[in-house]
Amino acid sequence: MxxxxxxxxxxxxxxxxxxxxxxxxxxxxxxxxxxxxxxxxxxxxxxxxxxxxxxxxxxxxxxxxxxxxxxxxxxxxxxxxxxxxxxxxxxxxxxxxxxxxxxxxxxxxxxxxxxxxxxxxxxxxxxxxxxxxxxxxxxxxxxxxxxxxxxxxxxxxxxxxxxxxxxxxxxxxxxxxxxxxxxxxGWPEGGALPVRPAALSAPHPGPALKALYVVYGLDAVGLVPHMVFLVDFVARGLGRGLATGAHYWVLFGVGALLGPVLAGHLADRIGFRLAVRSALLLQAAAVALPALLPGAFWLVVSSLVVGASVPGVVPLVLGRVHELLPHADPARRAAAWSIATTAFALGQAAAAYGLSALFARSGDYALLFALGAAALVLALLLDLGATRHERTA
Missing domain, CATH: 1.20.1250.20 (MFS general substrate transporter like domains)
Structure with a gap:
């Protein structure tokens, strides 16, 4: 009982x-x-x-x-x-x-x-x-x-x-x-959560973990055009109306429902390092699609893939943090995850302000998606370089 x-x-x-x-x-x-x-x-x-x-x-x-x-x-x-x-x-x-x-x-x-x-x-x-x-x-x-x-x-x-x-x-x-x-x-009752600032400073992260923080921040930059502008792009940019724009947002949500499960399954099959890399490549292609091919079919693909990426990348990066700190105590891993989450939030906020300012000046939706895709390509290149360094270290 x-x-x-x-x-x-x-x-x-x-x-x-x-x-x-x-x-x-x-x-x-x-x-x-x-x-x-x-x-x-x-x-x-x-x-x-x-x-x-x-x-x-x-x-x-x-x-x-x-x-x-x-x-x-x-x-x-x-x-x-x-x-x-x-x-x-x-x-x-x-x-x-x-x-x-x-x-x-x-x-x-x-x-x-x-x-x-x-x-x-x-x-x-x-x-x-x-x-x-x-x-x-x-x-x-x-x-x-x-x-x-x-x-x-x-x-x-x-x-x-x-x-x-x-x-x-x-x-x-x-x-x-x-x-x-x-x-x-429903919340478990208990005292305040332990906050251990010392765990943030020692030991120092290796090059691969430092690179992962930047990769995760750039990943956030790449996802912002869809998160902020997708519905407006379809409704006003393509002139298809708010109802049609909202349909693509529902598809974005369907992708987000499936993302964590699919990402976890992928990581189980090929490991977190390759899963992060595969996700970045797929995201770069999907974010570029509205700028290159704004037809209905490609917008469906783009909405689903980027939608899946928003929550799907979370377990991948969390798993990669654990992979890079295999013998660390839980407080150290939690501190690294906190830094990664902050990097993502920082990338998101900076990109939202930067892209909003750019859009106010240019009114060019395609430019926003192109810049998002470029950030993801840069993240992939950085990940490849850091992984090579990790292997040769």
Missing amino acids: HHEATSVGVWRAILAGLCASLVGIGLARFAYTPLLPALIGAGWFDPSDAAYLGAANLAGYLAGALLGRRMAGWFPAARVLRAMMLLATAAFFACAGPWPFLWFFFWRFAAGFAGGALMVLAAPTVLPHVPPARRGLAGGAIFTGVGLGIAASGTLVPLLLRVGLTLTWCGLGALSLLLTVLAWS
């Missing part, structure tokens, strides 16, 4: 983790992408301001990723997780009117902050309570929330927009609140 109760508690914790990634990443960050052309069309913001608001969310994500573990060192992790889900929920309701740009900027930043903190804290809070044999499945289930959120936003936003922008924001807020309530009592 006790084992059964424990098992139920574990699955409730996994469900809480899934809800956190769904609210913090799937909705708080990715629901903005299909909303972008609607905000412009309704005259709430001009195209460049609307793009900057997307970038504000990614800057918030970076801040949340940097401060999440620190907050969990001050307060019980369950309390921080609940607070961050409430903050993400409040941000939806706060954006439900045509308020000034700075108000929106603050709340889109707050939503990103909540998402970054939830990304850093949810899995580490839940996984220690999961039996080792089930941790792979549990981790996959938690990150599946990202894909569910993208698919939900792509399906719900066009339906809600029929009754207006204000009710769309409120509808997303209501869904976020429901998921927050569902997760509320």
